[in-house]
Amino acid sequence: MVTDMNIDISPFEMKFYDDVFALWQQCEGIGLSEANSRPNIQSYLDRNLGMSFVAISEGKIVGIVLAGHDGRRGYIHHLAVHSYCRRKGLARQLVGRCLTVLADSGIQKCHLFIFNDNANGIEFWKSMGWIQRTDISVISKNIEPGA
Numbered sequence: 001m002v003t004d005m006n007i008d009i010s011p012f013e014m015k016f017y018d019d020v021f022a023l024w025q026q027c028e029g030i031g032l033s034e035a036n037s038r039p040n041i042q043s044y045l046d047r048n049l050g051m052s053f054v055a056i057s058e059g060k061i062v063g064i065v066l067a068g069h070d071g072r073r074g075y076i077h078h079l080a081v082h083s084y085c086r087r088k089g090l091a092r093q094l095v096g097r098c099l100t101v102l103a104d105s106g107i108q109k110c111h112l113f114i115f116n117d118n119a120n121g122i123e124f125w126k127s128m129g130w131i132q133r134t135d136i137s138v139i140s141k142n143i144e145p146g147a
Contacts, residue, residue: 007090009097012052012064014042019061020054027080029118036078044068051101053094055081063090067098067110074102074110092128113138 012020017038024030034040045052048068055063062085066077076098081091102110112130114121122132 007055007057007062007085009053009055009063009093011050012045012054012066014038014045016054016061016064017041020064023061023064023080023082024078026082029115029121030078030080031115041066051098051105053097055085055090055094057085063094065091065094065098067102069102069105069107072107074098074107076110076112079112091124095128 021032021036024032024036044066048066051067051069053063053065053067054061062082063080065079068075068077076095079091079094081094099110112125114125126132
């Protein structure tokens with residue numbers, strides 16, 4: 001639990017986008033692409049209302065997490081906490097909020113994607129009871145408009 005600073009956790013609204021994107025850029029282990037453009041994030045938030053959260057301290061975004069689901073499985077993306085707010089329980093609080101709203105939506109399992117070389121991130125998730133899967137792989141394809 002964050003104890004030495006006043007932090008408000010609120011649903012992610014697009015008014016926070018520029019500050020959120022800047023935080024993502026500062027944090028190691030976050031892979032950014034066109035999928036994180038303003039229109040694409042707006043679409044994601046619209047499809048997953050109230051499932052993504054920001055942490056705000058003294059008017060500044062210090063944490064962010066995206067969450068959503070496909071009706072069957074939940075997904076967490078781009079968890080980021082500003083370096084001076086780490087190791088205070090903020091990431092756990094953000095993830096907890098996501099898991100609560102996913103569970104309230106009837107979702108019973110959640111996945112996330114993480115780079116294989118993100119050792120700190122992998123250790124964080126394992127410390128929260130998440131299990132690194134070695135029996136599956138991600139296979140991706142870019143889809144061109146009109147395909």
